[in-house]
Amino acid sequence: MGIKSKIFLVVLVVSFLSLFYFITHAKSQSQLEQQLREIEQQMEENTNINNLLDKYKKVIETFNNNVDSFTGMQNISSRPADNPEKEIQRRREIINSQYRNAKYILGGLSEQVENPQIAEAIPVEGYIIVESGEKLLRDREQIEREISYAIKEKFVGNLVVLKTYNIHTGKFENEKEYELDTLSTDIKVLSFAGKTCTKWSYYTPKTCDRYANFILYEIEKGEFYPNFSSEVVSISTVDNKEMDIEAYTPEVTFYAKDGLDKIPVSIGCTTGKWRLTSAELEKLLNMGAFTLKKEIGSKSNSIPSCSLGSTMTLHLKIKRNEPEQCTQPKNIKVEIIKPVQQSKYVFTDDGNTGRLILELEAKTTPSGYEDRIEWEIPEMEGSHKIIQPASVFSQPKGSRAEVMYKGLPTSVESFGIQKVKARINVDGCTIEDTKEIMLFYPRDAKNNPEGKYRNWFYYWKQTPAAKPLGQNVNIEFGGTDFDLCKGGHVVAIFKPDYLFKTIHVCDLTEKVGGDFKITIPLVNRYDLSTLLEKKLVSYNYIDTFAVIMIHEFTHFNHYHTWWSGKTEQQRAEEDRDHDGVPDRLEPSMDLDPTKFQTYWDHDEDFRDIYGDEEFLAYESTYDYPIGKFDQYDWGKPGKNWQE
Known part of the structure; x- marks a missing residue:
């Protein structure tokens, strides 16, 4: 069983065995206790992923049939959700259900038992970028194969914080352990190029007479949810004071075409690992968001598939202020009137700056919620944003607003398809509408940040x-x-x-x-x-x-x-x-x-x-x-x- 598969199961086992611990020590539940003990033993001894999933579903069913009688917990679905975002939320609800209900049980635990661990899940999101390649030489001079690529993978996940409850003091201990459960939401090959030799000369020393360029790629199906290989980043404990953050490159195969033949090559840089002390990790997590970058290329000529200079970048954001749980969906709608879907906006060519004006308008049904509308608009580094009516917030609010971007942005990534969102929050329920717009620059003008050339x-x-x-x-x-x-x-x-x-x-x-x-x-x-x-x-x-x-x-x-x-x-x-x-x-x-x-x-x-x-x-x-x-x-x- 691979590392990615184990991480998800560890999270589930910790969560459910923690609940099992509370139940079996809180009061007499002989039949339930016996069922859970049998399942616990089977899960600990089993290494087959499919069998473990079956046991996991039995745990869910057992809890659904019994646990609500004394904890008041709602039933938990044993069926994976339709998409990674909802699945991560489902897993978070599973883990946090025992955390919320611990207050009903902790006080009744006997001082004769071991201190229990309770898992709390905090939502996270982020991405990894791997920029790498390989260069394979023949006779130390002739290029046999070379390829470079950049791949970006986005993910959502749960940072699982394992806290130990001290029965004697009645408080949680300061030291914590961490796990990270993530699922891929999007994989993009940002760029790739290269060539491989398909014909060598007849004489010695050999030279390449014909190269085929890499022009196609295929992302392995297993990299997408609901497969286990869709795990992206993990945190694991090395010892009491150190932890590893590990990011996994998605499996992508590139193809060169030589006539009708397709010549494959797989990614050689597979992982990036950062070893941190517990204090260093907690400092990063307390920042709310952080970015780590590491060289992952091999210095050994015997491993050319991950060339020197290859890097892995990890960006992770903690979503600490999770919205109040929506218990009863509201019959309310928010609708964006401006901009319209797929509308095009272009910066002006006036002097050496350039401006782009984005008009915003939305309505709610029924009316009366317009003052609660919050907007999410594109961010463009290097372009100054002016919001009317003037606001102390970085994003517009209200049913109408106008945003002027002054000066073209520094990065080409600011252009293209971008999203505008309008949302309101009513009693913990978020209602939103989204429109896609396209942003352009005047091609032949010279009003970019450098201002020297087109x-x-x-x-x-x-x-x-x-x-x-x-x-x-x-x-x-x-x-x-x-x-x-x-x-x-x-x-x-x-x-x-x-x-x-x-x-x-x-x-x-x-x-x-x-x-x-x-x-x-x-x-x-x-x-x-x-x-x-x-x-x-x-x-x-x-x-x-x-x-x-x-x-x-x-x-x-x-x-x-x-x-x-x-x-x-x-x-x-x-x-x-x-x-x-x-x-x-x-x-x-x-x-x-x-x-x-x-x-x-x-x-x-x-x-x-x-x-x-x-x-x-x-x-x-x-x-x-x-x-x-x-x-x-x-x-x-x-x-x-x-x-």
């Missing part, structure tokens, strides 16, 4: 589209006096002689404008159809940016793999056909070492590909999936706001 360049630099094949590269806006950005068809450039390790992206607004559309040859040495039939492919908006980054990064890789540090004479000797590819490599790469351009050299249009090395750069985007980065394109105009 907004699209400022925000797209923050996205995975700016990391060709998952690699971090230097990106500069526009060209220089000596480069080719002035040329009519050039949209980006890598020039090793002058711009070492830097890709310059030309001003696409001036170069192509409108929808940023470019059309390039669709070629691949191993797709015969692209060699027999002239094919073109068009890209626009953020796809254009991503494709030119991959194209120029291919030039970058070729230069640093083949030519860096070599003289012009050495290059001339190794590349007699002047196509940019070393002659010795060309046969194994299905290229002709006697030709400047092996394919399409006879065609008047495709002859402009201009050589085999340039052909390989075009080929590098052959399997780029159009729309891959649509979720990051929130400029107007753009993928999500087309004119």
Whole structure:
């Protein structure tokens, strides 16, 4: 049985055996006591997860049939809830039911028995982010496989505080133990890129003649509720003074495509662990929210699947002020009138700041509850929020309000689909309405926080589209006096002689404008159809940016793999056909070492590909999936706001 499975069962066993302890010592319940003792023994000796679940359900049924006769507890459902949020709440109610009812039992316990432990569950929420990858080398030089990825997983849970009641003093002891029971609510692959070699050269030392890019991924079904592997974070006691917080990476498989073949690779970084003293943990918990970050990469070359520099970030928030329990739902509704569902908002292009105005309006049925309306609106770091009518609160209140965001935010994540909520609380019952809105920036303006270059360049630099094949590269806006950005068809450039390790992206607004559309040859040495039939492919908006980054990064890789540090004479000797590819490599790469351009050299249009090395750069985007980065394109105009 895995660690994740054990954690949930430990929480349940502690909760129910605590209640069992109270019942068997509070008064004579011979039949109930006997049933519970039998179940207790079976649960402690059992390691089969399915059998343990069956025993757990028997515990529930036994309590439902007996415990309300002397504790006044409501029946507890033995059926898991429909979603993780409700399931965590159900588990919390199970645990806290014995905590609430302890006052009826503690005073009657005999001083001859051991001090009992009582579990209290506190709601928490949070997320983990793993940024990692792997790099596998062959013969210590050639890249066999490399991949980088960033994954974010959100969770809800219960912080279970185990308190020991001292029968002699009639008080709880100061020392506590902690468990953390969590369930995944959302898993997103924020970015991924990489390649794996699918064809090696015939000569020695081996070099890779063909790479396939990782373009697909699949999240294992077991990572989603109600499966036990949906556990995300746990806390476990090491000894009396130390505890471990452990976060588990979701199981994701990435696939590279080589023709019809799918080549899988699994995540190598599986866990992040923080060891803290009890005092350190309690200090973090008392803060209400905290963030921990840890390097989890392996320093050993024998474990390349979790590369050095990989990190795990954990953010956990304690929801201490849980709303009063809603015992009787009210026949009251709150309805958002403004904004309407899926409405679009864009920052203005006025000077060097930019403003966005969000009007809020809601009503209640029946009327009379409007003054209780509380709003939850998007937070945008770097943008100053002004609320009218003026309020001392950070969020608007009342049936009508206007919010002005002044200045564009610093992060691209502030844009896109955001939520606006209006809620009221009546006698512990929360009634709310939610609308989704979409936030945009003026694409071609220069009123971003830096204010130097176009907004699209400022925000797209923050996205995975700016990391060709998952690699971090230097990106500069526009060209220089000596480069080719002035040329009519050039949209980006890598020039090793002058711009070492830097890709310059030309001003696409001036170069192509409108929808940023470019059309390039669709070629691949191993797709015969692209060699027999002239094919073109068009890209626009953020796809254009991503494709030119991959194209120029291919030039970058070729230069640093083949030519860096070599003289012009050495290059001339190794590349007699002047196509940019070393002659010795060309046969194994299905290229002709006697030709400047092996394919399409006879065609008047495709002859402009201009050589085999340039052909390989075009080929590098052959399997780029159009729309891959649509979720990051929130400029107007753009993928999500087309004119």
